Amino acid sequence: MTRWDEREMSGWGRYPVVRSRVARPERRADVFEAFGERNGHGFLAHGLGRSYGDAALIEDGQVVLTRRLDRMLAFDPDTGWLRCEAGVSIEDILEVFVPRGFFPPVTPGTKFVTVGGALGCDVHGKSHHVNGCWSNHVRRVELLTGSGDVVFCDAENEPELFAATAGGMGLTGVILSLEVKLARVASPYFEMDSIRVENLDHFLEVSADSQTTTNTMAWIDCVTRGRGMGRGIFMRGEVAPAELVPDPTALDKAMRLAAPLLDVPVDGPNWLLNKGTIRAFNEVYFRRHPKGAKRSVVHYDPFFYPLDAVNNWNRIYGKRGFLQYQLVVPRDPEQRALRAVLDEITKSGMGSFLAVIKEFGDQVNGGLSFPIPGVTLALDFANYGQPLYDLLDRLDAVVEDAGGRVYLGKDARLSRASFQRMYPEWEAWKAVRDRWDPQGVFRSELGKRLGLCAEGPA
Ligand SMILES: Cc1cc2nc3c(=O)[nH]c(=O)nc-3n(C[C@H](O)[C@H](O)[C@H](O)COP(=O)(O)OP(=O)(O)OC[C@H]3O[C@@H](n4cnc5c(N)ncnc54)[C@H](O)[C@@H]3O)c2cc1C
Structure with a gap:
């Protein structure tokens, strides 16, 4: 018999929160056993819960945490x-x-x-x-x-x-x-150029010049309007050749010593993130970088995973949690959709700390896989409730009209109608899913909301 614990669960954004029965299988055989004990409840795998919204959640369902299947x-x-x-x-x-x-x-x-x-x-x-x-x-x-x-x-x-x-x-x-x-x-280090970009057009120019570099992305300020809209720091990098690595042993030691010191042990108060603090943070982040470009050799941890250095950083948004919104819109020389999105956000006063922006390549995998050619933008919003959901509905409309879509791995509130217009492949995807799961065993809150799986007991 599987041990099922009843508990509250949420994704990385801590919204929404649901109650489920949870098992922690250690071997494959335990997964089969748990699967046999469904009793008509929805069944779902849950990894490390780093999807932000409700993709890995099922209210009143049975969830297998896969983390102990780690061989x-x-x-x-x-x-x-x-x-x-x-x-x-x-x-x-x-x-x-x-x-x-x-x-x-x-x-x-x-x-x-x-x-x-x-x-x-x-x-x-x-x-x-x-x-x-x-x-x-x-x-x-x-x-x-x-x-x-x-x-x-x-x-x-x-x-x-x-x-x-x-x-x-x-x-x-x-x-x-x-x-x-x-x-x-060749080494665990990356040779990184960081370049201060003065606005959205400048970002696109630097991005176009960087297409042969393997890793690219930028942090942009999403509260500044006018000529500086989309200003930020562009980063690009390749694995550093072994001879460029300065003193790996000393650096490695310093990184390992520093990492556990950073933690957010309690929920942040709701006032911590407001228009003023966010504007100040964006200003400081931008000004800290000198005009032009800087080159440095950095370990893969700060290069790929700067946020991982702070344990439980999702608590900074307080008990109400937060939502991440990630969109992609097809390339457009004028970037009308991106400008409209940034404009809506700055007008709303609910701007995020920093936004991540990147140009996707041409690889499209179909089904519900998110990337299409174009520019992707990801932003965090404290959960302000209805005013935020209204803002995000307005952003959905802009993204949809531009032929873009939002990322389901970050989503907690997209409407079914918008989803179906953003992912026209959904019907073909569902036909395959229904063929392999005719009884609708696998279910999630996201799946129910978007019409991808059965809503009630199988
Ligand atoms: C700080 C941060 C940065 C991020 N950056 C990016 C990024 O740059 N690019 C990006 O694409 N995503 C990014 N994400 C999102 C994250 O990478 C994805 O949501 C990822 O899927 C989370 O993995 P997980 O193991 O935590 O899965 P979970 O969040 O637990 O689950 C995610 C989905 O996968 C399903 N799933 C999990 N395990 C299994 C399994 N064994 N079998 C079948 N289905 C399974 C779940 O049912 C759920 O639908 C970021 C998240 C955070 C918190």
Whole structure:
């Protein structure tokens, strides 16, 4: 018998909060056992809970936390293919494989994600324009499907099921294990250029000039209007050759000593984030960087995962939680949609600390996978309730009209009608999902809201 604990759960944004029964399987056999104890409740895999909204949540459902399925099963140093269980995290991969000269092929802005969660959201990173998404480096996905059968799928075997699972938000089954092709790296350091960009047009110019650099992104100020709209710091970088690494031992030690010192131990008060503090923060961040460009050699931690240095940083938004909104809009020389979005945000006074902006490449994976060619922008908003939801509805309308979409891995409130217009592939995706899960076993709050799965008991 599985041990089921009833508890409250939320995503990284701490909104919404639901009650579920939770199991922590340690072996594959435990997952099968838990699956057999559904009793008509919705069933869902949950990795490290770094999706922001309700993708990994199911009210009154049964949730398997995959984190203890963390075995590395095989590795081929000639090719870089690693076979591992779904609960292995990117942090685990970094710890074991960076010293051996390998790195994850794609990484999001936190290393605290499982490989199963990375496929469930088909995550992208700073290298999307060169490397595509996580699923473009994955094969032999072992999936527990709605019938209780285990199916191996990838781009060659059961390709439709694979495409529906990549970005399928856990709704095609439980990923038990997969193979991922790690990339060779000459060192754990990155040679980084940071460039102060004065506005949105300048960002686009620097981005266009940086297309041959593997990793690119920028932080932009989203409270300044007028000529300075979209000003910020653009960062681009490549793995540093071993001879450029200054003194790795000393730096490594310093990083490890510093990391646990930073923590947000309690919820921030609601007044902490207001128009004034956010404006001041954006100003300081921008002015701190001298005009023009700077070059430095930095460890992969601050290069890819600056927010991971602060434990529980999501508490800064207080008990009410926060929402992240990530959009992508097709390229447009005038960037009308981006300007309209930034304008709406600054007018609303609910601006975020900093926004992340990046140009995606041409790799499109279809199904519910998020990236399409264009510019993506991600912003955090304290949960101001209805005024915020109204603002986000207005942003949805701008994004939809521009032929863009929002990222489901960050979402907690998109309407079904907007979703269906943003992801016209949804019907084809659902036909595949329904074929593999005719009884509607796999369910989530996001899936119910967007019409991707059954709403009631199976
Ligand atoms: C600071 C921060 C930065 C981020 N930066 C990026 C970024 O740059 N790019 C990006 O794409 N995302 C980014 N994200 C989002 C994050 O990478 C994704 O949401 C990722 O999927 C989280 O992995 P997880 O293991 O926590 O999965 P969870 O959040 O637990 O689950 C995510 C989805 O995957 C499904 N899932 C999880 N495990 C399995 C499994 N074994 N089988 C089937 N389905 C499963 C869940 O049901 C859910 O639908 C960021 C998040 C944070 C907090």
